[in-house]
Amino acid sequence: xxxxxxxxxxxxxxxxxxxxxxxxxxxxxxxxxxxxxxxxxxxxxxxxxxxxxxxxxxxxxxxxxxxxxxxxxxxxxxxxxxxxxxxxxxxxxxxxxxxxxxxxxxxxxxxxxxx
Amino acid sequence: xxxxxxxxxxxxxxxxxxxxxxxxxxxxxxxxxxxxxxxxxxxxxxxxxxxxxxxxxxxxxxxxxxxxxxxxxxxxxxxxxxxxxxxxxxxxxxxxxxxxxxxxxxxxxxxx
Numbered sequence: 001x002x003x004x005x006x007x008x009x010x011x012x013x014x015x016x017x018x019x020x021x022x023x024x025x026x027x028x029x030x031x032x033x034x035x036x037x038x039x040x041x042x043x044x045x046x047x048x049x050x051x052x053x054x055x056x057x058x059x060x061x062x063x064x065x066x067x068x069x070x071x072x073x074x075x076x077x078x079x080x081x082x083x084x085x086x087x088x089x090x091x092x093x094x095x096x097x098x099x100x101x102x103x104x105x106x107x108x109x110x111x112x113x114x115x
Numbered sequence: 116x117x118x119x120x121x122x123x124x125x126x127x128x129x130x131x132x133x134x135x136x137x138x139x140x141x142x143x144x145x146x147x148x149x150x151x152x153x154x155x156x157x158x159x160x161x162x163x164x165x166x167x168x169x170x171x172x173x174x175x176x177x178x179x180x181x182x183x184x185x186x187x188x189x190x191x192x193x194x195x196x197x198x199x200x201x202x203x204x205x206x207x208x209x210x211x212x213x214x215x216x217x218x219x220x221x222x223x224x225x226x227x
Contacts, residue, residue, distance in 0.1 A: 106158030
């Protein structure tokens with residue numbers, strides 16, 4: 001059963017610490033998305049990659065957030081330094097983008113708490 | 116990006132059809148309509164998508180008006196497990212980049 005895997009599922013860290021969230025997209029998918037969800041803002045698109053290249057990261061605070069795809073099986077989202085306002089659930093999704101449209105499959109999310 | 120408008124919440128009796136409306140009056144000719152749902156604390160789940168024609172799969176039916184300015188997601192026999200937030204999204208598909216932007220969605224309560 002193919003699925004997007006995110007680790008860790010939960011993370012509690014102190015303000016100022018570096019946080020790294022990992023995502024394993026579904027094998028064969030060529031597009032990866034990072035979203036953040038909070039009660040106030042809902043689901044926000046942070047960045048997305050196609051064929052490992054960043055297409056749009058305009059939703060990310062550039063000074064502290066960075067997203068990469070070291071290889072086709074791993075996407076990472078880093079926050080350095082972390083702040084309490086970064087507390088949220090971070091979702092990764094992957095899809096196979098092709099003409100005709102397709103769906104994105106979401107992972108279970110990483111619940112981040114910065115204290 | 117095209118925007119969507121959905122009612123904030125709806126109720127539905129178990130076993131009855133749930134009809135969730137969505138307005139997307141600024142949709143462009145090459146933009147698809149997608150529906151996702153999110154059950155509490157889980158990642159969003161794809162339901163269905165379409166461009167012009169009505170679509171049906173094992174989960175739901177999607178009815179798109181002829182002018183494509185609105186659509187309706189139909190859950191034919193709602194169950195308690197269908198209680199969730201339902202998101203209507205328009206997205207450009209194909210080559211190049213695109214964005215999937217989620218709005219506030221409709222919170223559907225299915226009641227016994």
